[in-house]
Amino acid sequence: MREAQASAVGAGPTRARLAWRWLRELPLLPIAIILVVLVIPAIFAEYLAPHNPYSGSLRARLQPPAFLGGPSEFLLGTDHQGRDIFSRIIFGSRISIAVAGAGILIGGSIGTTLGLIAGYFRGVAETIVTRLVDLTLSIPAILVALVVAAAIGARFTTVVAIVALVLWAVYARQVRAEALKWAQSDFVARARVAGASHFRIIVRHILPNIANTLIVLSTLQLGFVIVFEGSLSFLGVGIPRPNPAWGLMVADGRIHVVSAWWIAFFPGLAIMLTVLSVNMLGDWLRDRLDPKLTQV
Amino acid sequence: MLLEVKDLRTYLFTKRATVKAVDGVSFYLRRGETLGIVGESGSGKSIMALSLLQMEPKPAGRIVGGEALFRGDDLLRKSQGEMRTIRGRRISMILQDPQTSLNPVFTIGNQLNEAFVTGKQGLARGGVRKAVVDVLRKVNIADPERRVTAFPHQLSGGMKQRVVGAIAISCSPDIVIADEPTTSLDLTIQAQYLRLIKRLQDTTGVGVIFITHDFGIVAKMCDRVAVMYAGKIVEHGPVRSIFNHPSHPYTQALINSVPKLEERTERLYSIPGQPPAPGQELVGCRFAPRCEFADERCRQEYPPQFEGLSRHSEHTADCWRLEDPTWRPSRH
Amino acid sequence: MASQPTLRVEGLKRHFPVTMWRRLKRVAAVVKAVDGVSFDVGEGETLALVGESGCGKTTTAKLILALDTPTSGTIRLGDTDVQNLHGEAYRHYREQVQAVFQDPWSSLNPRMRVKEIVSEPLVVNRRRSRRDIRARVAEVLEAVGLNPAHADRFPHEFSGGQRQRIALASALSSDPKLIILDEPVSSLDVSIRAQTMNLFRDLQGQFNVSYLLIVHDLAVARYMSDEVAVMYLGKIVEHARTEDLFSEPLHPYTKALFAAALPGHPDVEREEIVLEGEVPSPIDPPSGCPFHPRCPMKIGEICETTVPALRTHQGRHAVSCHLYDDEAAAATASAEA
Known part of the structure; x- marks a missing residue:
């Protein structure tokens, strides 16, 4: 019978063509900026930086950038301790990536787990998690950071812990809403009818469907974390000196902003470019990964 | 009008x-x-x-x-x-x-x-x-x-x-x-x-x-009905004329494939295949890939509209088969 | 039926406690x-549960699928009582009862491959070798008319009708005794419905499976089922073999449903039964017969005060309506005499 020979619709484009389509539509400018400002410097800092980022010569302090008449060896000028700003920005990208990466990984994992539990099981778990989320999001993060830093001192781990503390709630709230939606879908009902355990349903059915959300959320949070780390450093409760964190550099340049504006300006520019392009990438990913938009 | x-x-x-x-x-x-x-x-x-x-x-x-x-x-x-x-x-x-x-x-x-x-x-x-x-x-x-x-x-x-x-x-x-x-x-x-x-x-x-x-x-x-398939009206006519003498294979198939409340149906006629996917390149009669009467011409060339089917001036259908007058339904 | 039914449901109730606000006061209601x-659903047979939204047919399906727990009553599959299943018995039940849902777009996980979807009832319940699973997936895909070579594809590569076939293949994979079909064709295109219904019917014989069909379309019920039960506000008001019910509907609600059904031809003249109003809220159902406020054939006070029992009429056609009380009484009387 002919009806039995129903074949798949339109025999869809091949995998290679789909991959090519993806590549062609990549947002090249944001990706280029992220690579140039963040990723490449972080990986090759030792080779790219012309000077030692931690120490400088006081004789060479407050030199303007090379293109503004300063000595040719300091591309973006020097700070009040005579350290090369260009080199410090290059090494600073490592700190940004490390803080953002560790903070998002830890905060995201905790938040996702709690969000899944709350959204899938509902009941008491949901009440507790949503209350905790509300509580966390209602406390000004900077204030917590100040208190924590005052109590146990500013360290890399402290900064990461504070970032995770703020982030988990963002993840938990978003994941809970998504899990709630998928938990009521027919395919989850079918999985239950088939006898799948709660664990299997969460891991095999719900988690893969919120993976896109997690990816998009993480890119968007990346920008937030870099700014947040900058603010912490600026307030003196972030990465301790003499580490070349971008926020810290802005803070240090503050008192010289009239006489030597470049000290604060270039790390600030690095923050701005990174955050802007990461957010653009996040927006693009969100549009791209939304199944409703890719269907047609 | x-x-x-x-x-x-x-x-x-x-x-x-x-x-x-x-x-x-x-x-x-x-x-x-x-x-x-x-x-x-x-x-x-x-x-x-x-x-x-x-x-x-x-x-x-x-x-x-x-x-x-x-x-x-x-x-x-x-x-x-x-x-x-x-x-x-x-x-x-x-x-x-x-x-x-x-x-x-x-x-x-x-x-x-x-x-x-x-x-x-x-x-x-x-x-x-x-x-x-x-x-x-x-x-x-x-x-x-x-x-x-x-x-x-x-x-x-x-x-x-x-x-x-x-x-x-x-x-x-x-x-x-x-x-x-x-x-x-x-x-x-x-x-x-x-x-x-x-x-x-x-x-x-x-x-x-x-x-x-x-x-x-x-x-x-x-009072009247127009049957659409893949962006085209394939048959059109007064409602009784269409129900009594459906002339396009798609209309016939649709009417025959709906179970009846009034009588017992031994086996429903089932239309093979799927409607065309949006964006699919379409040449010839849109229904040809699913039509049991389709021949090479149906797949190549869109059929003209035949009028005056079932002796009703308003009853029209787009189907090559109607070229042959014996296929045209007539009222009696 | 001589043999033991596949599924036996008795006195099933599901009451949801709700709280409402009335004039700023919280009231508990049910x-x-x-x-x-x-x-009962007989072996290899199809029972259609027919009714409008809110009549309880979907809740009944959920209870049988053990997605929800009944307030009271029993559900038995063969010899097993569905209440408090554990371990091996639970796994067995999960293999024996499957479902196909209405919307094939939301009932298949978009992130899973067809082979994973189809084999899920197999892999979650017991250990099987990969080769067995692959063979079974190919077998059921072939049975539902899909190319087994497409098992590695994702659901979005298929059309609605094909997705419903995938759902059916998945339901059949663990060789179940009962499949609940919840409005299985109502979200499909008209030209796809017939092939899908024919497929369901063909595979029923081939896999010797019983169907419980949840449906609002009477013509679909007639085509697909051996027996029909009409539900209204949580109760079965009429229950008979399909041909008996369609040749002579007894309950006024069933008659109204027939009158409201769309005709298959413009010349079909239907008895004009105008049902005024809408289905009352199940929070505050009417006293007596639940249908009496809308019933065009209401006899009198008895309809408002006494709940009619579901009684057998002429030996095979069960109906719950006071119109047939006399007949039932006469039958009892003659039996006694």
């Missing part, structure tokens, strides 16, 4: 493909008549209806050709400003889902007021109020004086759809386009609603275009 | 979604 649509074409331009959603559709509607447009999802019937009001889905959708003469005036050439004076007043629409057709934050009285105020000038405040209550009574809403203050969520689905109907007829339009208005309603509520539409039509003489996938609704409601 | 429903 109230409305005459000639060779209407609306294409959807997406990144990947151009979808000929409405691919040269012609039909007409007389005063007080009900025309059924039957088709499956993706046949282009809804986009066709929206195009008449220049409401094709933007930005992908664009009317690329044809004309729609409403009392001799081409609707497709009108500006958006002119269309605003036609939509809702001269031609109104009832959509499938009453849930989204009504704004949840306004009372139904507000929403009807708006229809009256934007539709007709020169009604005094008290006059509008009275008109609102009157129109609600017309659509069989019990206790309309009290209902005007109700919010949409306080009404059942059937009642909401009747309010949508009330808004549609509030300015006594010439044409009401009803796009699957009963698919979200229960059987007995659907029956009530269809009866209501029929009665309103009898009393006001409004022309109705009924867009549906259900031949049962056509049988119950329509 | 929604009687399913209120004392009993039926």
Whole structure:
């Protein structure tokens, strides 16, 4: 019978063509900026930086950038301790990536787990998690950071812990809403009818469907974390000196902003470019990964 | 002739493909008549209806050709400003889902007021109020004086759809386009609603275009029917003529593949295959890949329209098979 | 039926406690979604549960699928009582009862491959070798008319009708005794419905499986089922073999449903039964017969005060309506005499 020979619709484009389509539509400018400002410097800092980022010569302090008449060896000028700003920005990208990466990984994992539990099981778990989320999001993060830093001192781990503390709630709230939606879908009902355990349903059915959300959320949070780390450093409760964190550099340049504006300006520019392009990438990913938009 | 649509074409331009959603559709509607447009999802019937009001889905959708003469005036050439004076007043629409057709934050009285105020000038405040209550009574809403203050969520689905109907007829339009208005309603509520539409039509003489996938609704409601498949009207004719002598294989298959309530069906005729996917390149007769009578020519060349089928001047169909007079159904 | 039924449901009730606010006061109320429903589904047979939205047919399906727990009543599959299943018995039940849902777009996980979807009832319940699973997936895909070579594809590569076939293949993979079909064709295109219904019917014989069909379309019920039960406000009001019910509907509600059904031809003239109003809220169901406020054939006070029992009429056609009380009484009397 002919009806039995129903074949798949339109025999869809091949995998290679789909991959090519993806590549062609990549947002090249944001990706280029992220690579140039963040990723490449972080990986090759030792080779790219012309000077030692931690120490400088006081004789060479407050030199303007090379293109503004300063000595040719300091591309973006020097700070009040005579350290090369260009080199410090290059090494600073490592700190940004490390803080953002560790903070998002830890905060995201905790938040996702709690969000899944709350959204899938509902009941008491949901009440507790949503209350905790509300509580966390209602406390000004900077204030917590100040208190924590005052109590146990500013360290890399402290900064990461504070970032995770703020982030988990963002993840938990978003994941809970998504899990709630998928938990009521027919395919989850079918999985239950088939006898799948709660664990299997969460891991095999719900988690893969919120993976896109997690990816998009993480890119968007990346920008937030870099700014947040900058603010912490600026307030003196972030990465301790003499580490070349971008926020810290802005803070240090503050008192010289009239006489030597470049000290604060270039790390600030690095923050701005990174955050802007990461957010653009996040927006693009969100549009791209939304199944409703890719269907047609 | 109230409305005459000639060779209407609306294409959807997406990144990947151009979808000929409405691919040269012609039909007409007389005063007080009900025309059924039957088709499956993706046949282009809804986009066709929206195009008449220049409401094709933007930005992908664009009317690329044809004309729609409403009392001799081409609707497709009108500006958006002119269309605003036609939509809702001269031609109104009832959509499938009453849930989204009504704004949840306004009372139904507000929403009807708006229809009256934007539709007709020169009604005094008290006059509008009275008109609102009157129109609600017309659509069989019990206790309309009290209902005007109700919010949409306080009404059942059937009642909401009747309010949508009330808004549609509030300015006594010439044409009401009803796009699957009963698919979200229960059987007995659907029956009530269809009866209501029929009665309103009898009393006001409004022309109705009924867009549906259900031949049962056509049988119950329509005077004439046009069958759409993949953007084209493949068969058209008076409803009895179509039911008694379906001439296009698609129409025949559709009618034969619906189970009957009245009699026991041993085995339903089943149409093989799937409707074409949107954007699929189409040559020849759109139905040929699923048609048991199709030959090489059907797959290569779109068939001409054959007229005067079943000895009825209005009955037409696009099918090569009708070239052979023995295939043409005749009334006896 | 001589043999033991595949599924036996007795006195099934599901009441949901709800709280409502009335004049700023909190009131506890109960929604009687399913209120004392009993039926059998015979081996290899199809029972259609017919009714409008809110009649309790979907809740009944959920209870049988053990997605929800009944307030009271029993569900038995063969010899097993569904209440408190554990371990091996639970796994067995999960293999024996499957479902196909209405919307094939939301009932298949978009992130899973067809082979994973189809084999899920197999892999979650017991250990099987990969080769067995692959063979079974190919077998059921072939049975539903899909190319087994497409098992590596994702659901979005298929059309609605094909997706419903995938759902059926998945339901059949663990060789179940009962499949619940919840409005299985109502979201499909008209030209796809017939092939899908024919497929369901063909595979029923081939796999010797019983169907419980949840449906609102009477014509579909007639085509697909051996037996029909009509539900209204959580109760079965009429229950008979399909041909008996369609040749002579007894309950006024069933008659009204028939009258409201769309005709298959413009010349079909139906008895005009105007049902006024809408289905009452199950929170506050009417006293006596639940249908009496809308019933065009109401006899009198008895309809408002006494709940009619579901009684057998002419030996095979069960109906709960006071119209047939006399007949039932006469039958009892003659039996006694």
